[in-house]
Amino acid sequence: HAPNALVLTVAKGETARTATPLRAVTLTCAPTPGGTHPAPEAACAELRAxxxxxxALRGDQDRACIKIYDPLVVTAEGVWEGQRVRYERTFGNSCTLQTEAGPVFSF
Structure with missing residues (x-):
């Protein structure tokens, strides 16, 4: 198995550089799901998919969200299948985060 080790964060604000971190977890997917993520099996399954x-992550696409702007920014940094990754995305609120990103950022 190629190495998998990620640090995932959720922060309040529009960009990771200026946002206030709210939560952070670690996630490993090989050889077995683990880390401090509360649901590593589900998160790893989503990433593998x-x-x-x-x-390309998809959460609960059928969920309706209110249109209140309360931005959250998520980040992922580390190694996935032996390749360095760095990801940042801003969501309009916590509902859109769950609707669009699913279990990977559910912590």
Whole structure:
């Protein structure tokens, strides 16, 4: 197995550089799911389903969200399948985060 070790964060704000961190977890997916993520099996399954492409994650697409702007920015940094990754994305609020990113950033 190629190495997998990620640090995932959720922060309040529009960019990781200026946002206030709220939560951070570690996630490893090989050889077995683990880390401090509360649901490593589900998070690893989601990442495997999209070949580690964070931008392709899909959460609960059928969930309706209110249109209140309260931005959260998520980041992922580390190694996925032996390749360095760095990802950042801003969501309009916590509902859109869950709707669009699913279990990977559910912590």
């Amino acid at each position: 999209v070949d580690g492409r964070f931008s």
